[in-house]
Amino acid sequence: MNAEPVRYSFGGDEHLFAEVSESMSLEAFFRGMAITRAVEQQALPGVLDICLANASFQIRFNPDEIAPKALLEKVRELEAEATAERSIQTRIIEIPVLYNDPWTHETLMRFRDRHQDPSATDLEYAAKVNGYADAQAFIDAHSGTPWFVSMVGFVAGLPFMYQMVEREQQLQVPKYLRPRTDTPKLTLGHGGCFGCIYSVRGAGGYQMFGVTPAPIYDPQQRLGYLKESMVFFRSGDIVKFKPIDREAYDQAVAEVEAGTFQLRIRPVTFDLDAFIQDPQGCNQHLQEVLHVD
Template identity: 50%
Template sequence: MGTTPLALPPARYDHGADEFVFVEIDQAMSLEANFKAMTITAALREEGLDGVVDICPSNASYMIRVDPDRLDPVELVEHLRELERSAGSLPADYVLPTRVVDVPVLFDDPWTRETLLRFRDRHQDPQATDLEYAARINGFAGVDELVEALSGAPYLVTMIGFVPGLPFCYQMVPPQRQIEVPKYVRPRTDTPERAFGFGGAFAVVYPVRGAGGYQLFGIAPAPVFDLQQRLPDFASGIAFPRPGDILRYRAVDRAEYDQVRSEVDSGTFRYRVREVEFSPAEFLADPDAVNSELLEVLYR
């Protein structure tokens, strides 16, 4: 049975007081690093070790909270090193049960455009919109070509955090096709709720209105965070995205945006979701083929 090697440096293990163990898989974010973090944390969760209080995967790292009266953190680190050695390669038959989700986005919308224009003095290119700036520095002919690339391939939710419900999403394309943009020179003091932003190589949907520094590309009509759990998709929790989810940010027009907003307002909106078994090894071998299969399943 074949395996796919993960060419990553040895992980770095740190203790946080006597309750936390932090493990850095790699200093740089990559899909390989995130796959390794997910593999290890999934195995640890499956084991159900007594004394492990919480498991928190991140982009290229993870953190474990421990009850030191039930589990010695030093012993846990030794066990995590064993899991790291076993996760040095991805077995061809390893699959991640997850969800593929359709997330509509209205690009170049009036609300984020109004916001970004108020903060041009904090931006690298005050004479351009964020989409125009991102298209130029990434070598696209224009905004339309950039939007096509942004919505053309799905994204992996590598972590949830910073504020409740905020999904950090890394596009599932080879490194040479990754879109990257810097954050604002100085953060904005205002960002619309549900704004679709991009910073570094990560896409996000802002769950609430507030400060922010990511480039503003558009806005989603549906929430990713619902404190009142009013919508059916939030019955089991106030945040909809989960680490390991695969999101397709699909470009929509104003008419579809307004239609989804009316469904959200009436409490009838449901995300289009398909349960899948995702093979990281197959993806690393042929990303475009696996992405095509995922989108075919989503819109079947």
């Protein structure tokens, strides 16, 4: 079956926007990745930035160096020629999470007037709308499978993550009715079918489930896993959340402050076709790779 054509539009004089698919999927992400990599390899004069998203991408260009029509024609040509990679070399990363923590709880209670169910916490609401008996059952489902990082952005270092399960099993929770003006740093959030980690404190509209002690954005690059880049996550990373208790969280925070905190990170090959054919088997293999010493 031929892939649906990419839909292009211009944003002002300096941006070309491409909608790869109307639906969010790993298939759409891999196709967008193939096209953007093909554009990158061309090193076209005047192309300034290429930003890959969940099921779309955007190119910022200098119209004085490359005409908008010429860029569009070139990208369409590359689209027709690009063959989506079905296997990538990436990383699987274990992220510790203190679910139902006191800081997001205090924050969500301040903003219940902006929530669909003011009588419930975000975790309780998420459990109810997804058919789970209680918040703990929802946490088990949330932390029980890996997540695929499909884009990084909104604020510096914030990853958007797609749960690696069959579509009918994906956890889905609507965003707040009105955004909050405050979200604790390193909050684990969820909106629609996407999870995220708020890299810095600030406004937000995603449901809040917990916090991680692991910094994911640091301009000073104080920890070993941030030495290569102040922004930790990359598109294509795979994340496995590990529930921890308050004692383990406090210990991790102390290690962060001492500069000794480390994340469990392992190289892995992710094969899209293998995942589509057997999601559970693929996820089991990923978790086995994560715990190889």
